[in-house]
Amino acid sequence: MMNLDLIIPEIFLSLSIMFLLMVGVFKKNSERLVYNLSIVALIILFSLVINLFSINEKLVFNESYKISNLSSFMKSITIISAIFVMFSSSEYIKSLNILKIEYPILILSSILGMMIMISSNDLIVFYLGLELQSLALYVLASFNRDNVLSSESGLKYFVLSALSSGLLLYGCSLIYGFSGSTNFIYIANSSTLIEYGVIFGLVFIIVGLAFKISAVPFHMWAPDVYQGSPTSVTLFFAALPKVAALTAFINFLYTPFVNLIDQWQTILVFISIASMLFGAIAAIGQSNLKRLIAYSSIGHMGYALAGLASGTNQGIQSSITYISIYLVMTLCFFSCLFMLRKKNVFYEKIEDLSGLSINHPILSISLLVVLFSLAGIPPLAGFFAKFYIFMAVIEQSMYFLAIVGLLSTVVAAFYYLRLIKIIYFDKPTEKFETDHSLGLKITLTISTGILILYFIYPGLLNDFVSKIIII
Amino acid sequence: MSFPLLSSLIILPTIGAIFILFGRSSSGYNASKYISIFVSLANFVLSIYLWYAFDKNIVGFQFVEEKVWLTGFINYKVGIDGISILFIILTTFITTLCIYSVNSTVKYRLKDFLVAILFMETMMIGVFCSLDLVIFYLFFEAGLIPMFLIIGIWGGDRRVYSAFKFFLYTLLGSVLMLVAIITIYWMTGTTDVVELYQLGIDLKYQNLLWLAFFSSFAVKTPMWPVHTWLPDAHVEAPTVGSVLLAAILLKMAGYGFIRFSVGLFPAASEFFVPLVFGLSLVAIIYTSLIALMQEDMKKLIAYSSVAHMGFVTMGIFTMTVEGIEGSIFQMISHGIISAALFLCVGVVYERMHTREISKYGGIVSVMPRYALVFMIFALGSLGLPGTTGFVGEFLILLGTFKVNFVVATIASLGVILGAAYMLWLYRRVVFGEITNSEVNKLIDLNRPEIIILSSLALTSIFFGFYPDPLLSTTSVSVENLIDQFNANLKIYTVNNL
Numbered sequence: 001m002m003n004l005d006l007i008i009p010e011i012f013l014s015l016s017i018m019f020l021l022m023v024g025v026f027k028k029n030s031e032r033l034v035y036n037l038s039i040v041a042l043i044i045l046f047s048l049v050i051n052l053f054s055i056n057e058k059l060v061f062n063e064s065y066k067i068s069n070l071s072s073f074m075k076s077i078t079i080i081s082a083i084f085v086m087f088s089s090s091e092y093i094k095s096l097n098i099l100k101i102e103y104p105i106l107i108l109s110s111i112l113g114m115m116i117m118i119s120s121n122d123l124i125v126f127y128l129g130l131e132l133q134s135l136a137l138y139v140l141a142s143f144n145r146d147n148v149l150s151s152e153s154g155l156k157y158f159v160l161s162a163l164s165s166g167l168l169l170y171g172c173s174l175i176y177g178f179s180g181s182t183n184f185i186y187i188a189n190s191s192t193l194i195e196y197g198v199i200f201g202l203v204f205i206i207v208g209l210a211f212k213i214s215a216v217p218f219h220m221w222a223p224d225v226y227q228g229s230p231t232s233v234t235l236f237f238a239a240l241p242k243v244a245a246l247t248a249f250i251n252f253l254y255t256p257f258v259n260l261i262d263q264w265q266t267i268l269v270f271i272s273i274a275s276m277l278f279g280a281i282a283a284i285g286q287s288n289l290k291r292l293i294a295y296s297s298i299g300h301m302g303y304a305l306a307g308l309a310s311g312t313n314q315g316i317q318s319s320i321t322y323i324s325i326y327l328v329m330t331l332c333f334f335s336c337l338f339m340l341r342k343k344n345v346f347y348e349k350i351e352d353l354s355g356l357s358i359n360h361p362i363l364s365i366s367l368l369v370v371l372f373s374l375a376g377i378p379p380l381a382g383f384f385a386k387f388y389i390f391m392a393v394i395e396q397s398m399y400f401l402a403i404v405g406l407l408s409t410v411v412a413a414f415y416y417l418r419l420i421k422i423i424y425f426d427k428p429t430e431k432f433e434t435d436h437s438l439g440l441k442i443t444l445t446i447s448t449g450i451l452i453l454y455f456i457y458p459g460l461l462n463d464f465v466s467k468i469i470i471i
Numbered sequence: 472m473s474f475p476l477l478s479s480l481i482i483l484p485t486i487g488a489i490f491i492l493f494g495r496s497s498s499g500y501n502a503s504k505y506i507s508i509f510v511s512l513a514n515f516v517l518s519i520y521l522w523y524a525f526d527k528n529i530v531g532f533q534f535v536e537e538k539v540w541l542t543g544f545i546n547y548k549v550g551i552d553g554i555s556i557l558f559i560i561l562t563t564f565i566t567t568l569c570i571y572s573v574n575s576t577v578k579y580r581l582k583d584f585l586v587a588i589l590f591m592e593t594m595m596i597g598v599f600c601s602l603d604l605v606i607f608y609l610f611f612e613a614g615l616i617p618m619f620l621i622i623g624i625w626g627g628d629r630r631v632y633s634a635f636k637f638f639l640y641t642l643l644g645s646v647l648m649l650v651a652i653i654t655i656y657w658m659t660g661t662t663d664v665v666e667l668y669q670l671g672i673d674l675k676y677q678n679l680l681w682l683a684f685f686s687s688f689a690v691k692t693p694m695w696p697v698h699t700w701l702p703d704a705h706v707e708a709p710t711v712g713s714v715l716l717a718a719i720l721l722k723m724a725g726y727g728f729i730r731f732s733v734g735l736f737p738a739a740s741e742f743f744v745p746l747v748f749g750l751s752l753v754a755i756i757y758t759s760l761i762a763l764m765q766e767d768m769k770k771l772i773a774y775s776s777v778a779h780m781g782f783v784t785m786g787i788f789t790m791t792v793e794g795i796e797g798s799i800f801q802m803i804s805h806g807i808i809s810a811a812l813f814l815c816v817g818v819v820y821e822r823m824h825t826r827e828i829s830k831y832g833g834i835v836s837v838m839p840r841y842a843l844v845f846m847i848f849a850l851g852s853l854g855l856p857g858t859t860g861f862v863g864e865f866l867i868l869l870g871t872f873k874v875n876f877v878v879a880t881i882a883s884l885g886v887i888l889g890a891a892y893m894l895w896l897y898r899r900v901v902f903g904e905i906t907n908s909e910v911n912k913l914i915d916l917n918r919p920e921i922i923i924l925s926s927l928a929l930t931s932i933f934f935g936f937y938p939d940p941l942l943s944t945t946s947v948s949v950e951n952l953i954d955q956f957n958a959n960l961k962i963y964t965v966n967n968l
Contacts, residue, residue, distance in 0.1 A: 391657075
């Protein structure tokens, strides 16, 4: 039976990728046009995904593809943030001369990969989505090909990612070998789950996913790739693949391996603690903002995984809330980075922020808000994100995880405070340019607004999440 | 539903701050200054009205507002009783004076400064009103942001170090409190303080939870040995920052001890009395001795704050009506007097740009009016009868003598030490020969300074002679707290047998 109506968004996205490719190839100088059209395509895509919200969980294509409220929600936050990423980075791409037709198309293909990853209910489908996503990302990382750092980061990402994909694939083959199926539901029901082969497979899959989400100890690629890639791509890296990988985590842990909770919980707790601590401590010594945000994102993934590690509905919901707020914070931080421009050069050293508050008071307030929010200080949104995580963790009496997590927020607060110190306490340097594109300004305003005003009705997001996501 | 008085108290300064923040910068300093004075004054009047409308004889919370906030688990709940109302008035009073005094003390980025202070006021009032642990935590922590900026932007030479120390110390203490709050939620199903008073908390966990709360409040109070951030923060903060810090921020912790530690964990509070007494005594004696050694005026007053807060914590954990009422009174009194002392230091610092005691001497001949007000506050700080300082210390010692004779005797020695360092400071700064030629050029107090300092002096003397309005406001609530405390303790002991 065909259920094509359920995968209309994916079909639409594939078609628009092909169409835009044609436009780009046959029409001269159509970079801008393709870029704008892809934003339009994303907006249409968003409405198509929203349309699927009312549908209860449905499995299509021999139960290998799952459309549920969880997948729709994750897809829609992916697409919204993609729209804002495109909006905010257009100015940057133009002035760096990397606006080529491939750029938006690669972004769209990677989103297609993410959507498949999010919906996958089968090892093979999952792997296809993952690779589609990653391949597009390799190219994007080295998109500024005249720049040594950019090429290096692309290569580095490719090699390490290929390794992790290999591990993941090996895990998949072990699981297939021992359980006799690639379908998540069959694996879950198979009686051979306790066999060592399956557990080994599970470990390999977690390793592969932890790599994609850049959790410790599989984080080595993140700082270099974040620093080397063009900032617009870094933003993309920092935001979107994490959503897809987190959803894959949820799908794996709570569908095929839900009965192995004793086995994976320990691993997840370890990964989470290691990421939180490492992200907090390693970021202290950084002098490049993009590198710093790479370490900070490692830490943030630690918190998101802590929610999953609790193994409850509440935990999953808190992780999803966390990742949504994390997206907003990332968008806000990078929008600020895009504004640090002088004569077509973008500044990304910490010292460049020196005394920003004198010359650019409003931008500084945005940075202040986003940094305190990243540090998890109330009443900003970042606090509530952490609050939900710790609610879930403490419910399961995992006090060690909670206390380590909270202590690492104190350590992490140090380097966020250091940035604030540089912005607010130090002597000002030259002014940056202030003419920015409308898209960038809108992104910054909306994201800062969300971070500040979240406390008025903090239940909104969590209520929504808990209503639609019941596992 | 009646007019949301408390919420408007909380929100009003923030609205003012937003106006200033987005106001046209061309309209200059004056506009933002008038807005902030207007807002803080309005808030002060509102809080006085609150006191007027407050019924002293009702047990329990008044002006309670409750609104669903996080569906299903946390409600926005504010309300006041006899304990909290005085702190709210103190907050609005001191903030108004601070804003009035910024003209002379803040030289640059006045607009940002006013915004920070107004945000700070919102957070401080919120702390004293909130009747939900999570809401309390929210305000308690959010206050760090403006204070961090106040110390860091307008502070002295080592401002960055001090600001970081202040922020990280306090944050470290508070995160454990967050763990405790969430644990309480999962144990009892609510974080509503009023409900928790009724439900009580499982005896097994009380000690650990108490320690988690204690870690936060002890840092904020500050108690020995985690007091080291306070001298740094005080010395480096601008005058107004020190005033806010000493007068109000430290009181958040004392308030927290009364409201949460004693109120929620009676058995644990009883259990940890020796610990608190011990630390308080060390704070009283040891920091008084350190204060004697200080060369820096602000540092001396900062250490005296630690000693005075030692009296407060001691008084709270006597669990007697006298002790707790005395502690509340002492906190209010310290709020007024230490604020005034920091302002006094600020006055001469503005003129001489040094806080070193040895650079002064003989001020009385050039600044007679200053010498007079400084004397009033120095005497108030050492607890001379006729000032608020006396009433508080007297009540606390009265309560302590009831409970533990030895502790009270040692603490009384602290009073003598307090007199020693205060009088010595006063002698070295005000009397003696003029050794520094700069002192000759000093100008006496100007009108705004006279208004600010004399209003503080009058308040201190008025309530020193006639403490009844303050004491009668708190008495019903404190008696109720003690009754509940003893009743709970009895239940626990019965269950234990």
